Amino acid sequence: MEVSQVRYHLRCLNFIAGMVVSDTLVTEFDYERQDASGATCTARAWARVPAPVSAEDRQRLKAQAKELLLRHQAVLVAHYYVDGDLQDLALETGGCVADSLEMARFGRDHAAQTLVVAGVRFMGETAKILSPKKRVLMPTLEATCSLDLGCPEDEFAAFCDAHPDREVVVYANTSAAVKARADWMVTSSCALAIVRHLKSQGRKIIWAPDRHLGRYIQEQTGADMLCWSGACIVHDEFKGTELALLRDKHPQAQVLVHPESPASVVAQADVVGSTSQLLQAVVQGSAREYIVATDNGLMHRMRQLAGDKVLMEAPTAGQSATCKSCAHCPWMAMNALENLVQCLQGQAPEIVVPQPIRQGAVSCIERMLDFVKRHPASLSRPVQGFVPAQGAA
Numbered sequence: 001m002e003v004s005q006v007r008y009h010l011r012c013l014n015f016i017a018g019m020v021v022s023d024t025l026v027t028e029f030d031y032e033r034q035d036a037s038g039a040t041c042t043a044r045a046w047a048r049v050p051a052p053v054s055a056e057d058r059q060r061l062k063a064q065a066k067e068l069l070l071r072h073q074a075v076l077v078a079h080y081y082v083d084g085d086l087q088d089l090a091l092e093t094g095g096c097v098a099d100s101l102e103m104a105r106f107g108r109d110h111a112a113q114t115l116v117v118a119g120v121r122f123m124g125e126t127a128k129i130l131s132p133k134k135r136v137l138m139p140t141l142e143a144t145c146s147l148d149l150g151c152p153e154d155e156f157a158a159f160c161d162a163h164p165d166r167e168v169v170v171y172a173n174t175s176a177a178v179k180a181r182a183d184w185m186v187t188s189s190c191a192l193a194i195v196r197h198l199k200s201q202g203r204k205i206i207w208a209p210d211r212h213l214g215r216y217i218q219e220q221t222g223a224d225m226l227c228w229s230g231a232c233i234v235h236d237e238f239k240g241t242e243l244a245l246l247r248d249k250h251p252q253a254q255v256l257v258h259p260e261s262p263a264s265v266v267a268q269a270d271v272v273g274s275t276s277q278l279l280q281a282v283v284q285g286s287a288r289e290y291i292v293a294t295d296n297g298l299m300h301r302m303r304q305l306a307g308d309k310v311l312m313e314a315p316t317a318g319q320s321a322t323c324k325s326c327a328h329c330p331w332m333a334m335n336a337l338e339n340l341v342q343c344l345q346g347q348a349p350e351i352v353v354p355q356p357i358r359q360g361a362v363s364c365i366e367r368m369l370d371f372v373k374r375h376p377a378s379l380s381r382p383v384q385g386f387v388p389a390q391g392a393a
């Protein structure tokens, strides 16, 4: 059974002024559900992650990829969570390593006619939607995201239809078809500023799909938000209790948290922000120690840019518990040097977004890009501190 065939169950929560006023069971996405062979959705994703290769093979593949990027005049656009070799390759060849927002802008603005996106599928789709004439390749199209999987287009359309008076705001981590239903796309770096803007205009909001990010934004802005209840399998596993114990051992450490994490983790953050904003916080911060609650792929760049600092991963589970992601995204991990070389050699797989869907999705993305261009200051500083139900400290 394919991942997309797993049944979805999602909850919607109606937040008004910080209070949950209704909790209507719609459906719930169950990542544990097993197929006939006994494998879960997450286990199937891990099973498709390429096996590690020797140091010698990595050097050979990297050199091959460099030559192919040059030959095809292609540029590599990578996310911080992918394999460190891919991140290094992107930077060594004039590409970028960035958060979702910067990846979208970089791909759109770069002159290359072939973009190779090392990340997850929604990132490739966003690149294609913004640059329909460019060829957008990905090492694998299997690389999806639990947030995208947890927000199927038909169920989301029914949700929107039921609330026609609300502005539809979707997180970047959704399919092109879901974006086609949205008024705004946002990423973790600009979601707060955009929702704050909508609230100032008196707009009520439908938010999808990440429940933790939705709650965080609602608490920060006080906006009237009707929230879908998806989750990121990586960030959902960070544990508030274990984080508190680690902080006890390292009282001087700054706590950096991606807002896809649960409330108990966000509540202990010194800085809440996108991957780029968390990286910036380590590079510019005056503290010596940092506890980082996001996918551990980001540690590669943090170590490169702030090698003198002590970096610790936030705990994902208690001593006897098991984790499904263990702070690393299986779909990001599907990107490897081997399938990158194959994709450059065969010029496939290529991202295709059907024209009617592209036409529907492009305006919500461009609206976000216009907004951040007009309000650059809204991105320049990560949120410092967070007091639940009271907003930033």
Ligand code: 13P
Pocket (backbone or CB within 6 Å): 098, 099, 100, 101, 173, 187, 188, 189, 232, 260, 273, 274, 275, 276
């Ligand atoms: P950023 O936009 O902060 O890089 O987040 C993307 C993502 O998928 C986080 O899990």
Ligand code: SF4
Pocket (backbone or CB within 6 Å): 120, 144, 145, 146, 147, 173, 232, 233, 234, 235, 260, 295, 329, 330, 331, 332
């Ligand atoms: Fe999606 Fe989470 Fe993976 Fe990011 S880390 S791509 S939100 S599953």
